Amino acid sequence: MFKINITPNIGDTDALRHINPNIIPVWFETGRTELYNIFNPTHELTYKKWNLLLVHMDFNFIKLLYFGYDVEIRTYLIKIGKSSITIQQEVWQNGSLRVTGKSIMLCYDYIKQENKFISENIRNQLKKHLITLEEIEENNKIEMKNNKNRKKYDFIE
Amino acid sequence: MFKINITPNIGDTDALRHINPNIIPVWFETGRTELYNIFNPTHELTYKKWNLLLVHMDFNFIKLLYFGYDVEIRTYLIKIGKSSITIQQEVWQNGSLRVTGKSIMLCYDYIKQENKFISENIRNQLKKHLITLEEIEENNKIEMKNNKNRKKYDFIE
């Protein structure tokens, strides 16, 4: 699992006084940085070198997010296919899980415009990070239970 | 179906020379404007008045999108529940379907922080726009077939 912290900006909120949903894809992109580094260790973001293409993303908004408290983005690798990976991501704030989402990325040749197999080298590095959705959910249940008595911050006058 | 046209900005592209996926949620939000108007005809975007909350969105990226050509955002209402609506959206460019996505919105009371039923008045207006996923797909198949002989623009040197 990869964890990063983000301090929400004023511009990330909207007039309904919560974090606007459209910033979440951006935060999740930031959260996938370490996975990008495995595929592209030299960071050369050109169509001749880069080898990842996003083909699916989804988001489930469970609880509202607020300005004024850092969020934690957790990124899990849940599946390694022949030429694709599936990534599960979460946004946590003040001890509760607020957004979950999945994205599927293809290992891709931007010149030939077609999929390519994930190399053995990359696959071996990826394997160390593999986890199942069941394990994630089990861990989250325990964590949420432990956080139950935490002071509640979810209030705006 | 609601249709809007958008001219992609330079800032909507990324270094891989295509439209970056993270702008699609923003375009889809713009595409839902007419539905928002049915729920909130006075446009009062405050937690005391506004009555819609996004709880799910997903995106399938079928074909790459390019700078230099307008995109068309199509917004369909595919389900009206007791207190939620399901919206199907598409991005078309140069005669081909490039992105599809679904979003679910709750009719919501931001003060009580709970769902509320969709009123009869709103429901009646919504019903006029209802269409099934099957109908959408049938129409798209015909349209794509008719567009088959269109000049291809999908190329960047």
Add this chain to the structure above:
Amino acid sequence: MFKINITPNIGDTDALRHINPNIIPVWFETGRTELYNIFNPTHELTYKKWNLLLVHMDFNFIKLLYFGYDVEIRTYLIKIGKSSITIQQEVWQNGSLRVTGKSIMLCYDYIKQENKFISENIRNQLKKHLITLEEIEENNKIEMKNNKNRKKYDFIE
């Protein structure tokens, strides 16, 4: 002068219930589209072909902007230099001027990484759009005076 209309999105607002300033550079970029078309009629946004580089932008926020009303972006060409242009832009909403801003763009060779002269052909097309800041201000003064008795919308409960 080039005019475009934009319907603000929910995501363009922030928790202070107004339009967030960080969306204005994006709107101004959209407003400059017609000028980009003069410099790059084939719309090929690659470093081998594209010939404009932004080197300065500034923004003065005069009056708050609101969700629920379209904005008008006005784009003026106020100076044509040897290898640069200066652009004045405005955001209007409900009959009053709310943001002004200036940007300077270089005619630029992205391969050699240096300025280049604006060609005679481009210069001739640009000249038709040239206007002075004084003329803009004079026109605005008249327009604002005529709008004085318009119903005021600038209020959120």
Add this chain to the structure above:
Amino acid sequence: MFKINITPNIGDTDALRHINPNIIPVWFETGRTELYNIFNPTHELTYKKWNLLLVHMDFNFIKLLYFGYDVEIRTYLIKIGKSSITIQQEVWQNGSLRVTGKSIMLCYDYIKQENKFISENIRNQLKKHLITLEEIEENNKIEMKNNKNRKKYDFIE
């Protein structure tokens, strides 16, 4: 001076293979977080409590910014007025100064919609951070000179 590090996202680049200018206002907003904390220690971002309003921002783009290397945002307080502050900000990457910009913020009452004086308590905290533009420029000159022999990274094939 306040320093933060940001890892650029793919979505922050554009098809010209550099960082798009429209993300800089967002990075600068993140950079001002510590100043916001002085004015609003409880982080209550509502029009009843929040007391800062952005009235001006400008940006000078000196050198192109690249994906693949972290950027450092430096935020300086250069002026404390009766009811306004002036902030100078910089983006550094790979040892060179790439963007400078200034913003002016009013201490503001969002209910009365008028300026208010900066309190003595806030003013005393702000004073510790005050620096002149001349000092900043002098420091930068020395730093840039020391960095002169650094390996150059500014190249994309």
